[in-house]
Amino acid sequence: MISMIGKSIRKWWMLFSLPTLAAFMVGFVVPFILGIYLSFTNFTTITDAEWIGVGNYSGVLSDPEFIHSLVLTVLFTVITTVIINVVGFMIAYMLTKKISGSTLFRSIFFMPNLIGGIILGYIWQLLLNGVLSFWNRSITFSATYGFWGLVILTCWQQIGYMMIIYIAGLQALPGDVIEAAQVDGASQGQTLRRVILPLMMPSITVCTFLTITNGFKTFDQNLALTNGAPSNNSELITLNIYRTFYGTAGMEGVGQAKAVIFFIIVAIVAIAQNRLSARKEVAL
Template structure:
């Protein structure tokens, strides 16, 4: 039976949807299409764009720093996806057990996610430089230091957020399946790897997707922590695109071309990862 509210929504749904649809068009679709067009242009402002064909893409592909930053970003993303998801799941698994003060621990682990990336970058810059000072080094001494510094920063920020998603997934697991495994004599280890984790695949898919895309897109923490030093060897791809676009006069189109290439790479990887993870999901 359709209620009065349901009839009203059916009649006026377009009116309710129009503001959101208009905001989506203005805030995403139009800038996205313009960005693709500008990647084929030489410009300094949107109004003086001149079509140059594939010149910007040729220059972007020929830029060695672009490819070095891409490899650096892929390595960073692989490490952080593995570390964040394993640690976040382990913490969530422990906090769903009968642990005294579990709610306090959940809040403490989640708090770093509430701090802005720029602030986090400067905080960790002070912390890491304080530790490295004992060896006469700094976070900007080498790209390796910058890499592991960003890994620690990113993991510290993201683990709490992913932990919340994993906790929600663990609490939604069907209790009868877990009980049936225990009745059949399955050990805690067998239950975890053969029952819990397979049933947790939807949550794992979401968390893996989020950590991967956020890792690829990381910018503000990189800017604050190392700013690409030394000699851009700790520069992630988002920072490389920013430097190309704003740091070199006349290279705005090249920076835009790099952004489009970046989008395509992340989109393809995200689709592949999502399909692989989804294919391993099981029905409860």
Template sequence: MISMVGKSIRRWWALFALPTCAAFAIGFVAPFVIGVYLSFTKFTTVTDAEWVGLSNYAGVFSDPEFIHALWMTVAFTVVTTIIINVAAFFVAYMFTKAMKGANLFRSVFFMPNLIGGIVLGYIWQLLLNGVLAHWGRSLTYSAVYGFWGMVILVCWQQIGYMMVIYIAGLQALPTDVMEAAAVDGANSRQTLFKVTIPLMMPSITVCSFLTVTNGFKLFDQNLALTNGAPSNMSEMLALNIYRTFYGRIGYEGVGQAKAVVFFIIVAVIAVIQNKLTTSKEVEA
């Protein structure tokens, strides 16, 4: 028998769902559709778009700076995903053990995530250039320095956030399974790799998804830390798209086509990554 609350929900659900659906359509669906259309045109404003077909996409893949930014972004994402998740899991594992001041240390590790990317970029630019100055170098001297500078910055910023997710996952582990492993004589290493990590796969799925997408979407830290120097060699995909769209007159259509390609790449990689990690999840 349907309760009064259930009847009210069935009667008025559209009234409550409509504002959210309208906001989603106006704020995401409509701009996305318009953006895809503009990627096939030459334009300076939305009203003067002129259809040019696939020529913008030809310009995307013939741009050596875009290809370089793509491979640099892929390398950056792989490195940061591994470092962030391994370090965050290790820190979370340590903090779930009985230790004094664990809550304080958790707060300290999480605090970098509260600072904006632009601010972090300028702070780490000063710090890293101060270290490199001893060898007469700077972050903008070589793309290698810029690459590893961004790796250090992003890992420092995101480890604390992923740590919180892993702590929640570790605290939710079924105690009976852990106790059964101890009774069966499993040592700490066997318990970690044979029991804890397999049961932690839902948390690993979430954290790896976030780090992969964050790595590909990195923009503000890249802009503040190196600004693409030297000669756009430390430029990531998001910054390359921004420069194409706003920095090259007449290339707005190419910049929009790059944005569409960027969306497709991130979506495909995120779906594949999510499928791979989800397939390894086990039932508690």
């Protein structure tokens, strides 16, 4: 029976994969290639694109606001990646212990991830402005307030999601290895550092990859919370690309060039992180 199913899959796999392949080509590959082409043109619509070479890229590299948003995005990504993964792992580690109400706590921590980024941005704008009102300040008064407000919002939203991944990883750990470490006299801290963390590297790799890419791609929270105020000093790179593309007529090509550069940066960082983390994974 199994061999018959295997033979059928091998015979008809192309037929079943064609719809997915067609959707992937139409929804990703074609727009991606077209976007690279448009980054070398001056255009307002696809039909009036005029080839200008690397002129758009020269404009990107000479744009101080783009460089500022790139540096701010890198700093934001590093901070949120560390906080989300450390706190998410700590919560997951505690909730895998035998404590009452652990299932309820898991649901509560995961709930913020179900709320859309735009809604979260406006909710946290009200909350943070309520706190800052004691000092007659606003979340959009200073880029520092906006930056750290965005860090708080992002961590609050994503910690619960990473917690679920870490819980799944912790529950899949081989109990005999941990018991052997305890029998050998390892303390709880030693067991965590020398046994649990190395065995958790596959989960850590996934969560780190997700938090890094999410950090670079943060857009809707930034748009709703500060919209780049004051004077675009709190805008991340995705908001800068959006403002360049849609904010000024004739800048579509520069905005597209920024998007291509952004893709290259994120791809390089994600691949490098994935390989570095994968090297530390322990084979069972």
